Amino acid sequence: MSLEGNYSPDEIEKKWYSYWMENDYFKSVPDEREAYTIVIPPPNVTGVLHMGHMLNNTIQDILIRKARLEGKNACWVPGTDHASIATEAKVVKMLRAQGIKKSDISREEFLKYAFEWKDKYGGIILEQLQKLGASADWSRTRFTMEEKLSKAVIKVFCDLHKKGKIYRGLRMTNWDPEAQTVLSNEEVIYTEENSQLYHVRYQIQDSEEYVTIATTRPETILGDSAVAVNPKDERYTHLHGKKVIVPLVNRTVPIIADRYVEMEFGTGALKVTPAHDMNDYDIGQRHNLETIDVFNSDGTMSEAAGFYLGKDRFEVRKLIVKDLKASGNLVEIENYRNKVGRSERTNAVVESRLTLQWFMDMKENSKTAFDVVNNGEVKFFPEHFQNMYNNWVKEENVRDWCISRQLWWGQRIPAYYVGDEIIVAPTPEEALAKAREVTGNSSLTASDLRQDEDVLDTWFSSWLWPMSVFDGFENPEELAYYYPTNVLVTGWDIIFLWVARMIMAGYEYSEALLGTEHVNKNGKFPFADVYFTGMVRDKKRRKMSKSLGNSPEALELIERYGADGVRFGMLSSGAAGNDIIFDAPEDPETKKTLSESDKCDQGLKFCNKMWNALKFLRGLEITTEKQSDEIEKVNHLAMQWIEEKYEATLTQLERQYETYRLSDSLMTLYNFIWNDFFSEYVELIKPAYIKDADGNNQQLALSKTVYDHAIDMYEKITTILHPFMPFVTEEIWHQLRDRKPGEDCIVSAYPKAKNFDAGLIQKVDSAIAVISKVRAYRSEKGIKSHLPLKLFIKNTKGAQELLEVQGLKEAIAKRAAIEEFTVTDSDDIPNTVSFVVGTEQFLLELPVTTIDTAAELEKAKKELARLEGMEKGLNKKLGNERFVNNAPPQVVALEQKKLADTQAKMEIAREVIRKLG
């Protein structure tokens, strides 16, 4: 790569990524070093890289790279999740497009198609992560449904069953009629939708009287078992104990009184359909009502309905309304907005349905999960997510986990049925042996056993992820080295689905797998810290997603700004845990979100800035000859100062890393590198131009000592920036010097922070402020930036102290184009304007024509007024006994110094006013 033109990330990023891979830098094998472990939240195997992944994985990569630089054995385990429902839905759709119906093929055939699909598309997202620069150990890539991980899942199922924590039961569940499976509560998305509230009258048995109920679901009338009213509702008291006739079906059902009924809602009378509503089911249980399931599993009407057999529920809704109207029983139709639950995966309206499912009892495990987060064994960043977490895992809110799914894509439940017996065993052979034993029938064969058709919830495999990726359930040797992992980086939306459950699994199994000694020493938790990332949202605060089309294309962003630029952009968008409003603009015409971002652009510009600074340093002429005193003094100060600044920056970074304030860290680095290193340090050491014999400008040479120092410093900078922007730093690292094999930025040594000289930093800050003031005058008065000016500083103790810093005066002179910088006792230097930095007064000589005495006077008066106000406030504060007595001494001392400084400045302002006015 030649040092010409602008920085172009594309080629450089490809080059270094393959270089790192070839050198096995991401690979981790247990050794004597301390391990630093992260397991990736496995993205869906069918997924594509989206903004959430980019944020999430950038953060993981930063932490892993930092640990690697610190000499730890950094291990980042990548992988994918089989995502049962999502993937099965996609495969079903793909098959349908080919004219194949799932119901027409066998389980085995379906799985063959599904695995083909997985093999074709499953690796895409991982390749995309590589483009982002993710330094995961790809040789460890795992998949939740691969053989070893599946074995672990089955083992755990059998174990929990044996422990009595897994049971089978008939429950009201969320049913997805399209995928024909049960959904967990977490997989149902509730949104407000427009619908109608139908008022339907039911005739009282043996009476001409009617009672009118309100329902949004008239098609379930066929399954009505009662009409319920609130016991306190006087409108209906006279009906208690009577019976009504359900329209159309003409079934006679009781009128019951139940407190659940809201008197204010609708007519105050509720039809009760225990088979099709959670609450109705509860009422049914209380009143021993009949449960009539009027739907088939695909949402069509069942035999039990008696009418409309085989027709779809929504079609039936229309038909039934028509029939109710015809029979005169439809009283009114009211427009209404209600919450409708839809399947997260198929978007089908979810039915409540009574089904036989497998559950895990969560009582004991959720208590542990609650305790260990609240006693600090597992720490959350930011902390406030603990509140949300507690609310979910606390006893009264936790519910048993429905772990069975009526799908084929997933781990099949290892339960076998023989007659009325249920045998749970890891393999068919073991199940058979057990079955023979249980039944006492030794002639049973494998064909007598019927395995449960269902598979397990995806989360039932991913909750084991931190242990199963190290094959901990088979051979705990590696697990012992890497477990517990250091940090989990994930979105807060899966705090319950995944984070809480991993914690439960960790406490359930780590001791059994690793031994008491190990867990006593290292902890049972799967990860010590959890870093919650925010959701990436669009301008309207909607979650960015493919389905909404409101997300920029991740890969296009990388193409446009480079991975470093995108990493910069993602990270500078917001702090840990807070949602990020990504700044991608919309196409004004199509309203489509463009793959552009100012923040990512800033990242690319930063790369370019670093690139140009590199070009500049490398292009300088170097000399070993001694240079003028002035130059040497300035250079010396520059070197001394940047080192202190560097140490101060390291200290700050250390603090930020400890609390995962990575956005802050990046800003700290950005400011240090751009402002301190490039704008101050490089400008200070930049050799001046002089006219040679022919009158041409020629740049002086830079002392070799200074050059070496600049290169050293730049090298240190690439190391500390590397975790955030790995590619550009690796490239610059190699451009700074010739490198031996293995001498790479990615494995350079991350420095330990040392003490720094805050006094020197502060004095140079003052000098920078002086330079800035002089430039402001130039800008205001239209004076060329290179026209030499004279500057004076009033002779005070403070001035002496300031100028004690070797090179400070010369540095100011160089950066502000000052030809003469003099300490003076005189109060009256003609043609000067006065300004104050700290508590020191400076006088800047300007061309006479540019000085506006009246304006200067006005300025000074305004300043004095401001200072007077400040003095008043400070006096009041310091005059307040309670402040002086209660505030910490250093705060009081500070206020006192503030007062003294203010008064000193007031004195200067008065002096200026006296002279001008």
Place this chain on the structure above:
RNA sequence: GGGCGAUUAGCUCAGUUGGUUCAGAGCACCUCGUUUACACCGAGGGGGUCGGGAGUUCGAAUCUCUCAUCGCCCA
């Protein structure tokens, strides 16, 4: 209905657990500059009564209460 969070400059966000002249950053905007690493640049500048109100405190952007608006999670 229960819970969590947000509200700070035109925009996107910080503000490290109440105390440095603390009201900040980046972008955008305005003025000037093509000077020689970089116009993907440099120099300078304008802009916010920290959502409203009340309270606690010597001291509040920060803590409490309340109201408003918005977002989310769970029922």
